[in-house]
Amino acid sequence: MGIRIHDVAARAGVSVATASRALSGQRGVRAENREKVLLAARELDYEPNSLAAALRSRTTHTVGMLVPRISNPFFATLVEAVENRLQLGRRSLLLTSSHYDPEAEQSQVRALLDRRVDALVMIPCHRERSIEVMTTAAARVPVVQLDLRVNGFAGTWVGVDGEAGIAAVVHHLAGRGVTRTAFVGAEPTDSSSQERLDAYRRLAGGSVLLGDFSRDWGKEAAGRLLEAGSLPEGIVCGNDTIALGMLAELARRGVRVPEDVRVTGFDDIPYAELGQPSLTTVRQPQEQMAAEAVRVLAARLAGEEAPAQRIAISPSLVVRASG
Amino acid sequence: MGIRIHDVAARAGVSVATASRALSGQRGVRAENREKVLLAARELDYEPNSLAAALRSRTTHTVGMLVPRISNPFFATLVEAVENRLQLGRRSLLLTSSHYDPEAEQSQVRALLDRRVDALVMIPCHRERSIEVMTTAAARVPVVQLDLRVNGFAGTWVGVDGEAGIAAVVHHLAGRGVTRTAFVGAEPTDSSSQERLDAYRRLAGGSVLLGDFSRDWGKEAAGRLLEAGSLPEGIVCGNDTIALGMLAELARRGVRVPEDVRVTGFDDIPYAELGQPSLTTVRQPQEQMAAEAVRVLAARLAGEEAPAQRIAISPSLVVRASG
DNA sequence: AAACGGCGTGAAACCGATTTCCATGCTCGG
DNA sequence: CCGAGCATGGAAATCGGTTTCACGCCGTTT
Numbered sequence: 001m002g003i004r005i006h007d008v009a010a011r012a013g014v015s016v017a018t019a020s021r022a023l024s025g026q027r028g029v030r031a032e033n034r035e036k037v038l039l040a041a042r043e044l045d046y047e048p049n050s051l052a053a054a055l056r057s058r059t060t061h062t063v064g065m066l067v068p069r070i071s072n073p074f075f076a077t078l079v080e081a082v083e084n085r086l087q088l089g090r091r092s093l094l095l096t097s098s099h100y101d102p103e104a105e106q107s108q109v110r111a112l113l114d115r116r117v118d119a120l121v122m123i124p125c126h127r128e129r130s131i132e133v134m135t136t137a138a139a140r141v142p143v144v145q146l147d148l149r150v151n152g153f154a155g156t157w158v159g160v161d162g163e164a165g166i167a168a169v170v171h172h173l174a175g176r177g178v179t180r181t182a183f184v185g186a187e188p189t190d191s192s193s194q195e196r197l198d199a200y201r202r203l204a205g206g207s208v209l210l211g212d213f214s215r216d217w218g219k220e221a222a223g224r225l226l227e228a229g230s231l232p233e234g235i236v237c238g239n240d241t242i243a244l245g246m247l248a249e250l251a252r253r254g255v256r257v258p259e260d261v262r263v264t265g266f267d268d269i270p271y272a273e274l275g276q277p278s279l280t281t282v283r284q285p286q287e288q289m290a291a292e293a294v295r296v297l298a299a300r301l302a303g304e305e306a307p308a309q310r311i312a313i314s315p316s317l318v319v320r321a322s323g
Numbered sequence: 324m325g326i327r328i329h330d331v332a333a334r335a336g337v338s339v340a341t342a343s344r345a346l347s348g349q350r351g352v353r354a355e356n357r358e359k360v361l362l363a364a365r366e367l368d369y370e371p372n373s374l375a376a377a378l379r380s381r382t383t384h385t386v387g388m389l390v391p392r393i394s395n396p397f398f399a400t401l402v403e404a405v406e407n408r409l410q411l412g413r414r415s416l417l418l419t420s421s422h423y424d425p426e427a428e429q430s431q432v433r434a435l436l437d438r439r440v441d442a443l444v445m446i447p448c449h450r451e452r453s454i455e456v457m458t459t460a461a462a463r464v465p466v467v468q469l470d471l472r473v474n475g476f477a478g479t480w481v482g483v484d485g486e487a488g489i490a491a492v493v494h495h496l497a498g499r500g501v502t503r504t505a506f507v508g509a510e511p512t513d514s515s516s517q518e519r520l521d522a523y524r525r526l527a528g529g530s531v532l533l534g535d536f537s538r539d540w541g542k543e544a545a546g547r548l549l550e551a552g553s554l555p556e557g558i559v560c561g562n563d564t565i566a567l568g569m570l571a572e573l574a575r576r577g578v579r580v581p582e583d584v585r586v587t588g589f590d591d592i593p594y595a596e597l598g599q600p601s602l603t604t605v606r607q608p609q610e611q612m613a614a615e616a617v618r619v620l621a622a623r624l625a626g627e628e629a630p631a632q633r634i635a636i637s638p639s640l641v642v643r644a645s646g
Numbered sequence: 647a648a649a650c651g652g653c654g655t656g657a658a659a660c661c662g663a664t665t666t667c668c669a670t671g672c673t674c675g676g
Numbered sequence: 677c678c679g680a681g682c683a684t685g686g687a688a689a690t691c692g693g694t695t696t697c698a699c700g701c702c703g704t705t706t
Contacts, residue, residue, distance in 0.1 A: 004662060015686045020664060028684065050437050051378045052662035056691050060374070062417075062438070070406060073593075076399035083393060083420055087431075092438060094385075095418045097406055108410075114373050115385070115415060215597070244597055251599065270396075274538070274567055276574065276599040327692060338656040343694060351654060375692035379661045 003044045011040040023048070054116065063297065064094045064112035065121040066105065073269050074284075075123065078146060081290030082121055089298060091118070102129040109133050113140055119297040124150045127190050142300035144293045149191045154308050158293045161312040162195035163202075165282040168317040169236055169264045170204045172280070176323075178234040178262060181206040184221040184246065185238025186213045196238050196266065206232055213238065218245020226253060231261050234323070240265035240272045240281055247275050247322065257322050264323040273320065280323030282315045289313055326369045334363040346371065377439065386620065387417045387435035388444040389428065396592050397607075398446065401469060404613030405444055412621060414441070425452040432456050436463055442620040447473045450513050465623035467616045472514045477631050481616045484635035485518035486525075488605040491640040492559055492587045493527045495603070499646075501557040501585055504529040507544040507569065508561025509536045519561050519589065529555060536561065541568020549576060554584050557646070563588035563595045563604055570598050570645065585646040596643065603646030605638045612636055 009019035014033055022029045022037035029037075040046075054060040063086055067075045083093045094117055098105035105125050112120065119142040124130035127150060134153045137143050149157040173181060183201075187210050188194035197208070209224060211217030218241065225231055237243035243265030250257055257263050257277055265272055265281035272279040292311055299306065332342035337356055345352045345360035352360075363369075377383040386409055390398045406416045417440055421428035428448050435443065442465040447453035450473060457476045460466050472480040496504060506524075510533050511517035520531070532547060534540035541560065545568070548554060560566035566588030573580055580586055580600055588595055588604035595602040615634055622629065 005664095006662080016663085017665080017687080018685055021685090024664085030684065033685085047433075047437055049378070049439070049662050051374055051383070051439055052691090053664070054691095055372075055374045055378055055662085055693090056664040058691080070403035071396070071400045073394070073396050073399065076396065076402075077394045079399075079418075080393035080420060083418065087419070090434075092434060093418050095402075095406065095416050096410070097403060110370075111413075111415060114370055116372065116374055248597060248599075270394075271594040271597065274571065274594065274597070276571075328694095329692080339693085340656060340658095340695080341654085344655095347694085353654065356654085372692050375661090376694070377661095378663085378692085379694040381661080 002049075003046045005046070005048065008037060008040045008044060008046050011044060012036040058116075060116050060118055061090065062092045062094055062115070062117050063119050063121060063294075064096070064109075064115070064117035066096055066098055066108055066112070067123045068098050068100045068125040070095070070097050073271075074267055074286075075147075077286050078123070078290055081287050082146075082294060085291050085294035089294070098125045100125045102126050102133070105130060106133045109137050113137065117141065118301055119143065121146050121293055121297070123147050127151050127188075127194070142297050144296050146289065146293050147192065149310075151191070156296055156306075156308045156311070158289050158296065158311045159192070159313070160284045160289065160315050162192055163199040164312075165266060165315040165317075166196055166199035166236070167203055168315070169266075169280075169282060169323075170200070172317055172319065173234040173236075173262060173264070173323065176262065180232045181234040181236055182225060182232040183208045183236045183238070184218065184225075184242055185210055186217070186242070187211070193238055200236060204236070211242075213241055215241050215245035215248070218242035218247075219249040222246045222249035222253070226255070231255070234262045234264070237263065237265050240267045240269045240279060243279055243281070243322075244271065244275050247277070247279070251276060262323040268318055272318075275322065277321035280320045281318050283318045284315055285313050325372075326367045328369070328371065331360060331363045331367055331369050334367065335359040381439075383439050383441055384413060385415045385417055385438070385440050386442050386444060386617075387419070387432075387438070387440035389419055389421055389431055389435070390446045391421050391423045391448040393418070393420050396594075397590055397609075398470075400609050401446070401613055404610050405469075405617060408614050408617035412617070421448045423448045425449050425456070428453060429456050432460050436460065440464065441624055442466065444469050444616055444620070446470050450474050450511075450517070465620050467619050469612065469616050470515065472633075474514070479619055479629075479631045479634070481612050481619065481634045482515070482636070483607045483612065483638050485515060486522040487635075488589060488638040488640075489519055489522035489559070490526055491638070492589075492603075492605060492646075493523070495640055495642065496557040496559070496585060496587070496646065499585065503555045504557040504559055505548060505555040506531045506559045506561070507541065507548075507565055508533055509540075509565070510534070516561055523559060527559070534565075536564055538564050538568035538571070541565035541570075542572040545569045545572035545576070549578070554578070557585045557587070560586065560588050563590045563592045563602060566602055566604065566645075567594065567598050570600070570602070574599060580645050587646040591641055595641075598645065600644035603643045604641050606641050607638055608636050 005019050009016045019037050022034045086093050096108045123146050130150045131153050134150050138155050145157040147159050181204050185197050186193040188197055209221045265279045268281045268283035272281050328342050332339045342360050345357045409416050419431040443460055446469050453473045454476050457473050461478050468480040470482050504527050508520050509516040511520055532544045588602045591604045591606035595604050
């Protein structure tokens with residue numbers, strides 16, 4: 001139906017091989033012929049069939065990305081940033097989600113590999129159970145773990161330096177005269193929560209409440225802290241969602257923030273600024289993380305041999321009203 | 324490198340053609356041979372090369388989706404819902420974003436078509452300037468517009484019934500004794516804002532303030548309404564972002580919601596519930612919209628001839644504290 | 647008994663590019 | 677003047693499947 005490279009070659013008066021070389025910018029074609037081919041292609045409005053090219057050259061210029069949940073604004077921002085970076089390199093993004101289910105994750109990765117993606121950006125859904133997918137995937141194409149990482153899997157990871165983030169928060173609170181703090185986080189089923197929890201214990205060591213990364217847990221934790229009697233002076237939350245739930249519940253119960261207690265979050269999701277009061281939190285440099293992840297993959301695809309690395313980018317503290 | 328269908332056929336003792344037919348579940352293969360082929364495939368851990376299949380069969384089982392901004396939680400939710408639906412039909416999603424730039428949109432769509440997507444789900448970024456992309460795309464593959472639509476483009480659209488949504492809000496407010504209202508929306512550069520504005524004018528007809536779909540505009544509009552003298556009894560906002568800005572500014576100025584004035588939003592984004600007070604709003608049935616969009620495309624791909632339709636799904640009112 | 651239709655099968659064509667391999671012509675050094 | 681070496685270009689192989697086509701076989705109809 002469409003125009004084939006055959007037609008372009010015929011119009012330019014050269015062979016298919018020469019046309020192919022001219023169009024892909026290879027050397028070994030006289031300038032005159034190259035011009036003729038490019039002109040013919042433009043005149044015919046030639047659109048190469050990338051499937052045929054991919055089949056023969058074994059390169060799809062497509063990267064697969066797997067995230068636990070696309071609608072999570074934090075992941076969505078990462079997806080956007082990765083897509084932007086890929087666009088710059090004229091690559092496309094095949095996106096799929098695991099819904100936090102390791103089995104679905106496995107079958108989705110299989111589907112991506114079937115489609116012959118050149119590389120994979122993965123946010124593994126489980127700290128331990130994702131190890132099998134990661135190893136099989138990594139055996140076939142370059143893979144980089146983004147944000148979360150799998151225990152005991154020796155592959156490249158790009159993420160944020162959670163310890164530095166918690167340190168910034170603790171330090172900031174200390175600077176405001178806060179000595180007694182509590183930590184409200186999630187059970188460490190992924191590497192981020194683990195790292196933040198460990199950092200808090202090492203750096204501050206107040207009481208610790210663990211649930212999940214949800215607003216409801218934030219509310220419940222607020223209740224528990226209040227009922228426990230003496231409120232701490234500062235509450236360090238494991239992420240913004242928890243912190244927002246915390247703020248809502250504290251407000252409902254008439255506790256003033258930051259007068260009675262200071263509250264901090266982690267991630268700086270778009271709505272952190274909208275909280276009442278606005279949330280002091282740790283901003284994840286998502287643009288940078290995505291850029292770094294794509295850069296690593298591009299280097300691997302360009303043939304660079306590099307050992308697995310852990311690239312931890314330092315986050316920055318965003319001071320707002322709540323802390 | 325990998326196992327080819329050739330190898331499977333050899334092991335099963337049949338021809339490549341028969342193996343292909345057996346694997347793709349076509350009829351016309353004796354049950355005995357089918358079993359032999361499937362067994363051989365399993366034993367060899369055969370993974371078909373979908374590029375080769377796509378090249379010959381002219382079907383990639385891949386759908387392209389173009390959105391204005393992936394990180395917008397409303398769009399991200401749509402992306403997720405579409406991806407889920409595609410997974411059910413064993414299709415993959417090639418995702419790209421236009422950043423609200425019609426030229427980028429054009430080149431992204433070209434890239435998707437180059438990759439031979441079977442169909443396109445588009446959230447066009449501009450009410451008028453997107454018409455060219457839409458027509459060229461629609462000439463090549465089935466296309467469905469999601470959420471937003473392009474003026475004067477006669478293609479299928481799936482979205483929410485904006486008029487019904489505004490009607491529900493107005494009706495609800497009237498039921499609470501509110502008679503004097505105002506509308507704070509966005510300049511109608513896309514079909515949604517247009518529709519909501521028109522509906523408000525037809526159904527209620529109080530004063531109208533137009534800006535953009537941002538929190539800042541919500542704050543500014545709050546100021547203008549207060550400075551204009553008498554506050555209306557109800558403020559109908561064009562979307563949740565505006566409404567959240569409105570709530571923040573009203574709170575800052577000591578106006579009580581809903582005692583002094585009732586405020587409503589539109590979309591029911593995840594953070595509508597988090598507002599102070601929580602936001603009464605109109606929930607967009609995103610799951611259903613995505614399901615419908617994918618259903619329409621699947622039908623077209625299955626060969627069904629259908630005229631362009633406008634599928635407007637009725638939204639539901641979510642009553643919370645603010646209205 | 648001859649004609650016919652349908653099913654199962656395999657050989658080969660095909661999808662549309664890239665890449666290999668070889669032939670040619672030209673330049674340059676000896 | 678000759679042969680080595682390089683740049684250029686075309687024919688054909690290749691990637692790995694799907695699809696077409698022709699053929700043999702069998703049961704049914706005239």
